[in-house]
Amino acid sequence: MKKMNKIISTIIIVALFTSLTACGAKPDTAASDAATSSDHTQQEEKESLLDPANPIKVTFYSYSLGYPTMKSGMEHLINQFNDSIGKEKGVVVEGVVDDYTKWKTDVQAGNQVDIVQHTFSTLDNSAQSLGFKAYEDIFPDDELKEQFAAFTSNALSLGQIQGKTYGLAFTFSTPILYINSKLFEDAGLDPTKPPKTWDETLAAAKTIKEATGKDGFGLAPDNGWTTEGILFSNGANVLNDDQTKAVFTSDEGVEALEMWKAFYTAGVAGLGTDKDLMQEFSAGNLAMYLQSTSLYSGFKEAAEAGGWTLYGGEMPGFGDKPSVPVNSGSCLAVRPDSDQKAAAIWEFIKFVTGKEGYTIITSEIGYLPLRTDITDDPAYLKDYIDQNPILRTNLNQLTRMRPVTIWPGDVATEASAIFMDATVQSISTDADVKKVMAKAQDQINDLLGS
Amino acid sequence: MDPIIANDLMTYGKTVKKDRKTQWFQYVKPYLFLLPAIAIIIFWVYKPLLQTLQYSLYKWSMVPGTQPEYVGLANFTKLFKNKDFIPALKNTVIYIAGMLPFSVVLPLFIAAATHDLAGKAKNLYRALIFVPMIMPPVAVAIIFQWLLHPSNGLVNHLLLTWGITSDNIAFFANEAFAKTMIILISGWKMIGFSTLMFSSALSNIDFQYYEAAKLDGAGSIRRFFDMTLVLLSPTVMLMLMISVLFAGQWSFAYIDLLTTGGPFGSSTNIFYLMYKFAFNDLNVGLCAATATLFFIVFGIIALLMQFLSKKFAFYDN
Numbered sequence: 001m002k003k004m005n006k007i008i009s010t011i012i013i014v015a016l017f018t019s020l021t022a023c024g025a026k027p028d029t030a031a032s033d034a035a036t037s038s039d040h041t042q043q044e045e046k047e048s049l050l051d052p053a054n055p056i057k058v059t060f061y062s063y064s065l066g067y068p069t070m071k072s073g074m075e076h077l078i079n080q081f082n083d084s085i086g087k088e089k090g091v092v093v094e095g096v097v098d099d100y101t102k103w104k105t106d107v108q109a110g111n112q113v114d115i116v117q118h119t120f121s122t123l124d125n126s127a128q129s130l131g132f133k134a135y136e137d138i139f140p141d142d143e144l145k146e147q148f149a150a151f152t153s154n155a156l157s158l159g160q161i162q163g164k165t166y167g168l169a170f171t172f173s174t175p176i177l178y179i180n181s182k183l184f185e186d187a188g189l190d191p192t193k194p195p196k197t198w199d200e201t202l203a204a205a206k207t208i209k210e211a212t213g214k215d216g217f218g219l220a221p222d223n224g225w226t227t228e229g230i231l232f233s234n235g236a237n238v239l240n241d242d243q244t245k246a247v248f249t250s251d252e253g254v255e256a257l258e259m260w261k262a263f264y265t266a267g268v269a270g271l272g273t274d275k276d277l278m279q280e281f282s283a284g285n286l287a288m289y290l291q292s293t294s295l296y297s298g299f300k301e302a303a304e305a306g307g308w309t310l311y312g313g314e315m316p317g318f319g320d321k322p323s324v325p326v327n328s329g330s331c332l333a334v335r336p337d338s339d340q341k342a343a344a345i346w347e348f349i350k351f352v353t354g355k356e357g358y359t360i361i362t363s364e365i366g367y368l369p370l371r372t373d374i375t376d377d378p379a380y381l382k383d384y385i386d387q388n389p390i391l392r393t394n395l396n397q398l399t400r401m402r403p404v405t406i407w408p409g410d411v412a413t414e415a416s417a418i419f420m421d422a423t424v425q426s427i428s429t430d431a432d433v434k435k436v437m438a439k440a441q442d443q444i445n446d447l448l449g450s
Numbered sequence: 451m452d453p454i455i456a457n458d459l460m461t462y463g464k465t466v467k468k469d470r471k472t473q474w475f476q477y478v479k480p481y482l483f484l485l486p487a488i489a490i491i492i493f494w495v496y497k498p499l500l501q502t503l504q505y506s507l508y509k510w511s512m513v514p515g516t517q518p519e520y521v522g523l524a525n526f527t528k529l530f531k532n533k534d535f536i537p538a539l540k541n542t543v544i545y546i547a548g549m550l551p552f553s554v555v556l557p558l559f560i561a562a563a564t565h566d567l568a569g570k571a572k573n574l575y576r577a578l579i580f581v582p583m584i585m586p587p588v589a590v591a592i593i594f595q596w597l598l599h600p601s602n603g604l605v606n607h608l609l610l611t612w613g614i615t616s617d618n619i620a621f622f623a624n625e626a627f628a629k630t631m632i633i634l635i636s637g638w639k640m641i642g643f644s645t646l647m648f649s650s651a652l653s654n655i656d657f658q659y660y661e662a663a664k665l666d667g668a669g670s671i672r673r674f675f676d677m678t679l680v681l682l683s684p685t686v687m688l689m690l691m692i693s694v695l696f697a698g699q700w701s702f703a704y705i706d707l708l709t710t711g712g713p714f715g716s717s718t719n720i721f722y723l724m725y726k727f728a729f730n731d732l733n734v735g736l737c738a739a740t741a742t743l744f745f746i747v748f749g750i751i752a753l754l755m756q757f758l759s760k761k762f763a764f765y766d767n
Contacts, residue, residue, distance in 0.1 A: 105729055108512040129511045129732065215601060215618075222623075222712065271620035272600040273712075280601045413731045418533065421714035428713060429625060443533055 049340040052090040056344045061096045061103035062117040063330070064171065064365065069298025073364030080360060081351045091344040107131065107335075114345055118167055118333040120158055120404050121225075125412040127166040132333045134164035138342045147350060150371045158403045159331040167331025168353060171367040173293040174325035174397040175226045175315050176390065177201075182308035183287035187211035194288075194313025198259050201288065201316045205268040208287045217263050218270030218277040219290040221427040224420060225328050225404050226290055226315075230256050232324035233317050238405045238419070246444040248419070249437045256318070257426055257433050264428060271428075284308060290315065292328040293394045296366030300388075312390035314397055325397045326404045329367060355380055368394055411447040418443050499745070505738035512734045525739035534715040535740075538723040544629060545636075545719055546697040552637025553693035554686060557644030562678055564645075565652045576649065583642030591707035594635055598622065622709045628717040632709065636701040644689055651685040652678070656766075680764050687759040695752060720744055 050056065060078065064070040078095045086092055093115075096102065103116045107130055118126060126132050135144060148156055151169065159167030177194055184191035187208040195201040205216025219226060228238055236253035239246055247253075263269035270277045270286045281289040282302035303310040317323035332349055336342040351357050355377075358369035363384045368391075374380035375395065385391050407415045422440030426433040506525055510518035529535055564575045582590070598605050600620040609615045621627045655678070663673050679686070698721045705711055711718030711726065718726075720740065728737035 101729055104732060108514075108729075108732070110514045125732075129516070130513055131515070267617060270601065271618055272623045273620075276600050276620065276623065279599060283602045285601045417730075421533075421712070424623075424712065425714040428620075428623065446531075 049343045050090045050347070052088060055086070055090040055092045056340055058091060058093050058114045058341065058344050058348060059096055059112060060093050060115045060117070060348070061098040061106070061113060063098045063100055064117060064294075065095050065097040066099055067295075067298075069295050070365045073297065073360060076364055077352055077357060077360045080356070081348055085347055085351050089344075089347050091347050093348050104130070112337055114334065114336060114341060115348065116333045116335075117170060117330045119330055120167070120327075121407055121416055122412045123159060123167050123331065123333065124161055124406055124409040126333060127161055128409045131335045132166055133335055133342075134166055135168065135334070136164050138334070138336060139346050143346070143350070147353065150373065151353075152370065152372065152398075154401070154403075155370050158327070159333075161406075167333045168349065169370055170330050170332045170353065171294065171361060171365065172327055172329040172370055173367050174327060174394055174401055175229060175290050176293055176393050176397070177313040177315060178281065178289045178291060178299060179311040179313065180281070180284060180287050180303070180308055181311055182284065182306075183208055183212050183214055184311075187287070191309070191311045194311065195316055196314070198316045198318060202259075202262055202266065202268070205263060205288065206266060209266075209268040212287075215270040215280065215286050216268040217288045217290075218281060218286045219260065219263075220270075220272065220274035220277050221424040222420060223274050224416075225292075225326055227420075227423050228404055229315060229324060229326040229402075230260055232326065232402050233315070233321065234259075235321070239407075243406075243408050244448060246415070246419075246441045246448065249434065249441045254434045254437060257423070257437065259318070261427050261433060282306075293366045293368065293391065294328065296388075296390065297364060310390070312393050314393055322400055323397075324400055324402050327401055328404075359384075362391065366391070368398070372398075408448065411444075415444045415447055418447075502738045502741050502745075505734050506742045508735050508738075510734045511732040512728070513732070518735075521735065525735040526743075529736060529739050529743070532736075534711075534718055534723055537715055538718045538720050541629060541717065542698050542719045542721075545633060545701050546694050548630075548633035549637055549640065549693055549697040549700070550690070552633075552640045553644045553697075554689050557641055557648050557689075558679075558682070558686065560641070560645045561648035561652055562674055565649065576645070579645050580642040582639050583646075585639070587639070587703035588707060590635065590639060591704055594631075595622075595708060598631065623713050625713055625716045628709050628713060632701050632704050632717055635704050635708070636697075640693075640700060644693075647685060647689060648682065651682050655681050681766055684759075684763040684765060687755075687763045691752070691755040691759065694755060695748060 062074055064074040075095065078093050081093055082091075096106075098117065100119070103113045107113050116126075116132075118132075127134075155169040155172065156165070158169050159165055179191050179194055181191040184204075187204075188211065189204055189207060195204050201217060208214065208216040221227070231238060231248060231253050234252045234256035236248060236250050236256055238248050270280050270289070272280070277286065277289060278291070278295065280286045281291075282299065284302075284306040300310055315323040315325045332352075334342075334345050334349070336345050352361070353370070355371060355374050358371050358374060359380045361367050362369045362381055369375060369381060372395070375385055376382055385395075405416075406412075418440050422436050425431055426436040505518065507520060507522060508518035509521045509525070510516065560579060564572055564579075567575060597603050598621040600606060600618045600623070605621075606615075606618045609619070619627060621631050659677055659681075660673060663677060668676070698719050701719060702721045702725070705717060705719065705722045706725070709717045711722050724737050724740045724744070727733050727740060
């Protein structure tokens with residue numbers, strides 16, 4: 001019995017010791033990995049790192065997997081990679097359903113987060129504090145140049161911070177005005193001629209409400225990105241050029257928000273959060289909905305099920321001024337923990353931002369193909385876009401597009417939350433727009449230290 | 451010295467020594483049994499507590515491999531300047547007050563009313579009341595989201611049909627309704643547990659008191675207030691304490707799932723704010739500073755409640 005006790009206690013001591021030393025060893029290994037990964041550039045070396053017989057697992061945190069309308073398209077993209085290039089090279093990508101925060105908590109918990117479908121507005125913060133790597137530091141130069149050559153330069157610049165690419169533009173869209181044909185026709189309007197200005201949109205929304213009793217127009221105050229497009233369209237800005245000061249309470253900014261609020265005071269706006277409005281539009285109870293094209297495939301199905309046709313128009317503008325849509329969507333931010341992982345991640349990125357990848361993304365989700373060359377290529381997207389002209393609207397808007405604001409690193413999440421809360425309050429309540437926005441502007445400037 | 455005496459003294463000395471050793475062991479023995487429990491409490495409760503106090507003085511993003519930076523009391527000053535802090539404090543108080551009818555008042559009456567029911571009816575009623583308690587919060591949140599949807603929901607449909615309202619109401623995106631909805635849903639979930647506690651306490655009351663009171667001509671309302679309520683006072687005080695201390699935590703899941711603290715931070719509470727500081731803003735220091743303040747304030751409340759409980763609870767022994 002004594003002997004048995006001795007054996008058990010020895011096992012416990014050994015186990016404890018190994019776990020303690022393992023804890024101590026972890027940072028060193030990570031540090032050496034980080035150091036070696038930046039040295040690595042050689043193609044031959046990289047290829048030898050991947051072995052089809054012993055595939056390496058890569059985690060891909062994707063918020064698209066969390067949206068019912070985008071899930072199947074994104075799953076298809078991942079599976080297509082795993083079944084083709086992944087199998088050939090020895091890479092298995094595991095899709096992780098993300099809610100915009102899961103990857104952060106997993107990083108904090110010490111789990112390996114390899115690729116994140118990251119939004120642009122807080123990219124600077126992630127690059128500074130969450131271990132994301134610049135593409136130029138970890139991927140082979142020649143291949144990087146070749147891959148980037150197919151992208152439009154304004155799309156590439158979105159994820160660049162101080163000259164380095166921390167996020168490669170991935171899924172991408174502009175807001176378009178979705179239209180429910182049935183509610184338009186019931187109100188005596190022509191769904192193929194969408195309103196072009198905000199005044200026309202308000203007038204159409206009033207007509208629809210009177211005739212059908214259904215809400216005329218929807219744009220949720222908590223949408224988180226289109227708001228900026230409305231301000232930009234009226235000549236206002238969110239931050240100044242060097243990102244040191246919030247400036248959204250200009251006359252143009254307040255005027256733009258007051259126009260949006262007019263839909264609420266007239267009682268013709270769909271109420272609730274962005275999620276509520278998505279459900280309302282899908283159920284056929286909302287006539288016009290300003291939303292990202294990423295929801296196109298879901299809305300198309302809803303329209304077919306509800307027996308109405310889905311039309312779309314460009315984002316409305318102010319008077320004669322053309323609208324300035326912002327880009328929604330995401331970039332791919334990466335944080336490999338070894339050279340081998342970096343090589344595996346690069347294979348996945350090359351595939352999903354390649355011709356085949358964008359064909360799946362555009363035709364099955366609705367995001368824009370950032371390789372515009374494939375839209376006229378019958379081998380890829382030409383037929384699909386011809387059959388779904390709504391996507392041309394999205395492509396047309398690209399020329400006037402402006403990127404969403406990237407809030408400065410340290411204060412990014414806090415400042416963007418203050419901006420959004422103030423927008424929600426000024427649009428959806430009786431509060432005075434100028435007062436609410438001015439208060440938020442002061443709070444953000446306090447944070448920015450200006 | 452006489453060798454015999456010397457020998458006796460030595461033997462005596464050894465015995466005393468041995469006795470002392472045994473006595474010492476006897477004294478220590480019970481504490482050895484407690485040691486594992488104490489070690490676990492120290493590791494899981496007091497160590498994190500002290501770490502929280504420590505982190506409240508640091509700036510850190512909790513990312514492995516990064517070092518916390520000492521910032522002194524800056525987190526506390528930042529906390530008081532945060533736009534959501536004071537509203538979150540006020541809301542925490544509102545949630546506590548709002549939960550009391552669901553955790554104490556209603557369950558007390560439901561328990562008393564169903565206590566006299568016989569056999570199967572009693573079990574059926576209790577089961578029906580207890581069901582919400584065992585439903586997962588996510589499922590509850592989704593059901594209420596559907597019911598209370600601004601345009602597609604049943605509640606809005608009925609309100610419009612009956613002419614109670616003329617416009618749809620966005621219950622979770624409207625400042626006037628968001629908090630109330632969170633209280634109603636968290637409360638609805640809470641009734642079952644409290645009712646069960648009160649029912650079990652009621653079963654422990656000696657029925658002879660009621661017999662005697664009936665003979666003296668006391669009516670059911672009189673019996674409830676003069677006897678049931680008095681004899682249940684320890685349970686009432688216990689539920690009151692639990693409710694005050696935990697109301698904020700019970701509403702957390704519904705705030706996160708239904709309003710995410712909105713619209714514009716109007717339905718957030720101190721727990722949700724802590725969560726956002728830590729996992730949205732990745733600011734452990736600010737989160738720890740909030741937790742430290744919360745710990746002090748609620749510690750004082752807990753002590754006060756214990757004092758009240760000792761003063762007002764009536765034990766029937």
